[in-house]
Each structure stands twice: as C-alpha cells, then as structure tokens.
Amino acid sequence: MILMAMGQHNNALPYGILARSSEERNLTRVLSTWSLALAALVIASTIFGAVHYFSSIPFEDQWDAYIGFFHSLADGHFQAWWNPQMEHRIVFSRLLFWLDGKVFGGLNIFSIVATFVLMVGLCACIAYESRRQFLAKSEWITAVAILSGLMFLWVQNDNFTSGFQNQFVAVYLFALLGYAQFSKIGDHRNLRIAIALLCGILSALSMANGLAALFVMSAQAILMRRPLREIVAVTLVGAAVAAIYMHGQTIPVLPVDPAMAHVHLPILRFFFVFLGSPVVFILKSNLVAGIFGFLTFCAFSSLVAYLYFTRKISAYHAFLIAGYGFVVASGLGASHGRWMLGFDAARTSRYTTPALLSYVLLLMLAADALPRRRTLVLALSVLFLTLFVPIQIRALGHSDRLPYFARADMYSWKLAVLGQKIGLDHPELDAGIFPADSHERYVNQADYAAAANIGPYGSGWLHDAGIVNFDPGKIDQTLCNGSLDGTQTDNVGRVSTGWVIASKYRNGDVLVLLVDTAGQTLGYGVSGMSRPDVRKAVAGAPRDSGWTGFARSGDGPLNAYAYIGGKFCPLGMAKIS
Structure with missing residues (x-):
C-alpha cells in the first residue's frame, strides 16, 4: 500500500523520505561501529589502569573501614557491621571486605574486582530495561555502547583503583534495580514491589545517600499515578529505614574553607559542579563544569515536564526519571555535607560516577522521548564520549612524558608501611596514606594488621620485613x-x-x-x-x-x-x- 501511495504522487517527497531514511540507516551503522570501538577501548584501558595502579596497601578510609573493621570483630565488637563510617553505614561494602579478608587473602583484589562487577551490573540493568525501546537493533547497540563507555571512563579512577570505593557503585545499582522493578505493573505486582523495597534498603545499606532511594521511589509512584496505598507504603518503609539508620548517628560538621565563607548559594553551585564534574577533566574549569551541570539538569527537567504534561510517561520513562532523581538527591546530599570544603571537592574523581550516570539517563530518556531526533541524540552522545577518550591514555601508566594520574607516588606508600612495621616510622610518609592529624590511629591499625597478618601483612615483602634476618x-x-x-x-x-x-x-x-x-x-x-x-x-x-x-x-x-x-x-x- 505504501508503494501504491508513492506511485500516486508525482513529486520528489517520497523519494526524499526514502533517501533520508537510507542516510540515517547508514549513519546509524557508522555510529554503532564507532561507539562499540570506543566502548571497547575505554573498558580495556580502564581495566589496564586498575591493574597498573593496583596496591594491596590500605589507603586513607580503608585503614578504619577495613583494617579497623577486622580489628573490632577480633575484639568481639560485632556492632562494627553497623557502626557509621562518617555519616554512612556501609554494611554491604563491609560484607565485601569480610569476604576479601576471609576468602581472598585481604589483598584488595576481590574488592576492586567487585567494583567492576557492580558497574557491569549497573550497565546491564539500564541496557536490559531499554532493550524494547529501540525499534532498530543497531540503535540499541549504539546506546548500550555509549552507556558502557561513559560508565567505565577513567575519570572515575579513584573508584576503580581503591577497594574501599565499591560502595559508590553499589548505592546506584541497588537504587536502579529497585526503580526497574517498581516501574513494572504487570504480573507479580506485589512481589515486584517487595523486591523494589528490598533494593531500596540495600541502597541505604551501601551509603547514606541510599536513604533517598525509597523516597525517590515514592515520587516515582506519584509520577506513575500509582494507587495511594502503594505511595503510602513506600513512604512509610522509607521513613522507618531512615529512623533506624539515623538512630544514634552523629553527622560530622566540617570546617568552612575561608574562600567559601562569603560565596552566594554555595550548596546550589556546588551541586551543579557536582553534576558537571567529568567535564573538569577535559576543560579544567569549575565554572564550565557548573554551567554544563546546570544545562544537563535543565535538559532532563524539560523532558520530564514535556512527558508529564502530555501524559506520555511510560514505565520505562518512570524508571529513568527515578534514577535521575536519585542522582539529584545524592548530589544535593553531597552538596549539603561538603560545600564548605570548596568547589574543588565537588569535582573529585569519585563524584564523577553519579554525574556520568546522569548523562546516561539523559541520553536514554531523550532517545525515547524524541524518536524523530533519536539519530541526532545518539550522534551527539557518541561525540561526547569521543571527547573523553583521550583521557584514557592516562590509565596506561607512567612514561617519561606521561605523569601518573590515578593517585600520588604509590611507592611512598610502601615506604610508609615498611618504616612503621620495622620500628623506624616516618610520619611524613604516613601522611600520604592516612590523615596526619590521626597518626596514632594509623599506627594502632597498622600494628594490629601486622600482628594479625591481615592483607599485605600476611605474605610477601611486608610480612617478611622485620621478621627475616640475614643468614x-x-x-x-x-x-x-x-x-x-x-x-x-x-x-x-x-x-x-x-x-x-x-x-x-x-x-x-x-x-x-x-x-x-x-x-x-x-x-x-x-x-x-x-x-x-x-x-x-x-x-x-x-x-x-x-x-x-x-x-x-x-x-x-x-x-x-x-x-x-x-x-x-x-x-x-x-x-x-
């Protein structure tokens, strides 16, 4: 019938439509091939970087959260599973630490591998939920390649090189898994709601910002016009979890950087730098990062408003919107608790994970909400990913012309633990792996690790130092x-x-x-x-x-x-x- 209709019109319009469609199909194939190549390059180089910059020596928070955790358990203090780490209760990460120490020798390898597995799970969750939203398989492949490339960018090097950081991925994975289940209203509805609530609780047990997961789920229910009983149930569960979580909790108050004392709207400005933090690794400007974060926020908000007022919000849209809402809630929480440290604190490597996730969710929502502009959306997203790829060379390690990028001089870490273990402690070196104002606490944890043969103290050169004598x-x-x-x-x-x-x-x-x-x-x-x-x-x-x-x-x-x-x-x- 289409061919018959085309034959009835003696003009160039049908031919133009076919030509344009053919061009779009060719462009889609090019985008698919290019995005797959970029994703493969990004993932391979990031894995290489994680291996190259790997260290089994605990770093900063890991002395308390890992060594200190085992120390407390050894002393019979089983509440260590629940004890706060700053404002967070990292129960899920402690489970990974426990497995690392008890099953895998405590060398950080399992903890870092777990971070990669969690990131794969996060990408797979979004890819699975989007699989039916792209009529052309090549478009879906392009979108999945883009999201995989973005979520494995080396700008997140802190999260990929420290065994302590798996919580930064787990908190978003569990939240998105919950939103994916809650967005489905078909068969097994009650079971899906129960799974969604469980995922929300697991998100809270990963980091403190996970407390927002269930309240965002309540907003998701309102957005989907779900029954009042479901909205109330999710809200009550969220309130109960928050009450239990915060019982006995003391939120640390950080000193205000003098440079931030007279800044107008510091929390809001910190938030937008947080959302634009990956851009800093290209343009090295907090202002540009803040502007980019603001623009992406406006773009996503406009899409949500359009879909809501035209009553076009689907279950898939609700999943994406809830995921973005959780990133926003996390960013506002980080801004409220960290703005006093200055805008540089908003652009740290670990914060780029939620920012990159927000770009992925924006891409997926725009591609589905604007079907006539889908090819353009994918093309711009591929271009955006391409701009970040040169940074991946920094994951390849040190050369005469290429400085270290991940963490500072890691050899000094070895000297720090060596000196402390053999009784020739050098506090100036210790300050590279633990805050100098808490040196006594570091020495206490290091002494325990050496006595208990935990992690790197259990084998190899660090174990032998101070024990082996010349023969x-x-x-x-x-x-x-x-x-x-x-x-x-x-x-x-x-x-x-x-x-x-x-x-x-x-x-x-x-x-x-x-x-x-x-x-x-x-x-x-x-x-x-x-x-x-x-x-x-x-x-x-x-x-x-x-x-x-x-x-x-x-x-x-x-x-x-x-x-x-x-x-x-x-x-x-x-x-x-």
Whole structure:
C-alpha cells in the first residue's frame, strides 16, 4: 500500500523520505561501529589502569573501614557491621571486605574486582530495561555502547583503583534495580514491589545517600499515578529505614574553607559542579563544569515536564526519571555535607560516577522521548564520549612524558608501611596514606594488621620485613643484579638507596636487608622506586628497579642483600655520606 501511495504522487517527497531514511540507516551503522570501538577501548584501558595502579596497601578510609573493621570483630565488637563510617553505614561494602579478608587473602583484589562487577551490573540493568525501546537493533547497540563507555571512563579512577570505593557503585545499582522493578505493573505486582523495597534498603545499606532511594521511589509512584496505598507504603518503609539508620548517628560538621565563607548559594553551585564534574577533566574549569551541570539538569527537567504534561510517561520513562532523581538527591546530599570544603571537592574523581550516570539517563530518556531526533541524540552522545577518550591514555601508566594520574607516588606508600612495621616510622610518609592529624590511629591499625597478618601483612615483602634476618650461609650471587648506591642519615636513622633486578622469582617487589659488618640485620628496604637511569643502562631492567631502605642509627658501613627465594643476593656496601 505504501508503494501504491508513492506511485500516486508525482513529486520528489517520497523519494526524499526514502533517501533520508537510507542516510540515517547508514549513519546509524557508522555510529554503532564507532561507539562499540570506543566502548571497547575505554573498558580495556580502564581495566589496564586498575591493574597498573593496583596496591594491596590500605589507603586513607580503608585503614578504619577495613583494617579497623577486622580489628573490632577480633575484639568481639560485632556492632562494627553497623557502626557509621562518617555519616554512612556501609554494611554491604563491609560484607565485601569480610569476604576479601576471609576468602581472598585481604589483598584488595576481590574488592576492586567487585567494583567492576557492580558497574557491569549497573550497565546491564539500564541496557536490559531499554532493550524494547529501540525499534532498530543497531540503535540499541549504539546506546548500550555509549552507556558502557561513559560508565567505565577513567575519570572515575579513584573508584576503580581503591577497594574501599565499591560502595559508590553499589548505592546506584541497588537504587536502579529497585526503580526497574517498581516501574513494572504487570504480573507479580506485589512481589515486584517487595523486591523494589528490598533494593531500596540495600541502597541505604551501601551509603547514606541510599536513604533517598525509597523516597525517590515514592515520587516515582506519584509520577506513575500509582494507587495511594502503594505511595503510602513506600513512604512509610522509607521513613522507618531512615529512623533506624539515623538512630544514634552523629553527622560530622566540617570546617568552612575561608574562600567559601562569603560565596552566594554555595550548596546550589556546588551541586551543579557536582553534576558537571567529568567535564573538569577535559576543560579544567569549575565554572564550565557548573554551567554544563546546570544545562544537563535543565535538559532532563524539560523532558520530564514535556512527558508529564502530555501524559506520555511510560514505565520505562518512570524508571529513568527515578534514577535521575536519585542522582539529584545524592548530589544535593553531597552538596549539603561538603560545600564548605570548596568547589574543588565537588569535582573529585569519585563524584564523577553519579554525574556520568546522569548523562546516561539523559541520553536514554531523550532517545525515547524524541524518536524523530533519536539519530541526532545518539550522534551527539557518541561525540561526547569521543571527547573523553583521550583521557584514557592516562590509565596506561607512567612514561617519561606521561605523569601518573590515578593517585600520588604509590611507592611512598610502601615506604610508609615498611618504616612503621620495622620500628623506624616516618610520619611524613604516613601522611600520604592516612590523615596526619590521626597518626596514632594509623599506627594502632597498622600494628594490629601486622600482628594479625591481615592483607599485605600476611605474605610477601611486608610480612617478611622485620621478621627475616640475614643468614650468611644462604648467600647466592646468581639470584640478582643490583647495587647499594649510598647511605645517608635522617631524623629517624639511616636511609639507603640502590637498585635490584631479580634473575629468578621475578614475581613482585623485592625485600632488601641492610646488614652491618658483623652480619646483624639493622634495617630493611623494598624495591619499586622509579629508576629510569637503570632502565637505560641495564638491558631488561624494569622501570621500578630502584629500592629504598631504612636502618637504625650507627656509624659503621652497611651491606645490602636482596631476599629472593629464601636466599640472600649481595648488592654491595656503602658508608654514610
């Protein structure tokens, strides 16, 4: 019939429509191919970055939330599962920490892998809910590729490199799973509502902003014009969860940065920088980030208003709108609690996860609400993702022309825990992994971890430091190549440096023993320090072949031995310089 109708009109309109459709189909195929390539590149490089920047050494909050958690359990304080971490009750993350420690050796590997699994689940949830909204499979593939690429961008490096950060993904995954179930009003309605409520509770048990999940679900019910009893039920459950959650809770009050003391509308401005935080990694401007966050907020709000007043809100739309509403609630909560730290606090790497999620939800809503502009929406989204791809090169690690991007000098972390474990503590190094004003608490947790053999203290060089003593009967010169370059004094003792390359058992950092002329072990060192000069001079030398060690004070010369395979490989002798 269409062909007959076309034949009845002697003009170029039908041909133009067909030509345009053909062009759009070709463009869609190009977008699909390009977006898949971008997503593959982003995911692969981010996984590489997580491996490259991996460290089993606890960092900042993890000393309390991980080591301190096991410490409390060992002391019989089982309320540690429920104890607040700042304003959060991270019950779900503690379950992951417990599994990491009890089943996987506490090396952070499981916790970081869990973050990736949770992120895959978040992407899969959105992809699954959108599968029937795209008539053309190629369009759906393009949308899924874009959302996957955005949600795995390296701008979230803090969340992908720290085992403590899985909560930042879990809180949004559980909320969206709940909204997906609640948006369906077909079969098994009561069961779906129960599952939705359970997901909302799990979101709250991930982070404090999860408390908003059930109240956003109440707004979702109103938006969908659900029965009053359902709206009341969800609201009452949310209120009950909040009351239990906040019982005995003390919200910390942070000091106000003098630069923020006279800023007008600081919470609102912080919120828009929060929503635009990924843009900072491209344009390095809080103002531009705030403007971009404001524009995306206005765009989403306009789409919601259009759909609501034209009575076009579907179950799928309600799912997307609720998800965005939860991001907004989370952003407002973060703004209320963190604005006093300054706008730079709104652009931290960990906050880019909800911001990127908001862009994904905007893309999906615009693509469905504006079917005649779907190709344009997808094309702009692919362009947006393309702009971020150059940042992925920072996930590939250090080179002579490319600085570290993830976290600061991670080798100093090794020296911090090494010095503390062998009784030659250097507080200036400790400050790199734990706040300097809480140094005593760090020492307490580190002492417990060493005594209980938790995580990195349970095996490898950190376990052996302070325990292994030099044995002249076990010297083997064939196990390594290296040197002791020199020894100096500091306010704690002696500091020695050099380089070492293991000829055998090259499976990690090398422990170095510092020994006096009588054969007494006076200190220890560890490899992993960048030595580009050694790499240039010695064929096959790794970039991080340098080592630094700490020894007790004294006047005599020191010998250095690499501890490899249970034997000692000599590195040389040096006097104090």
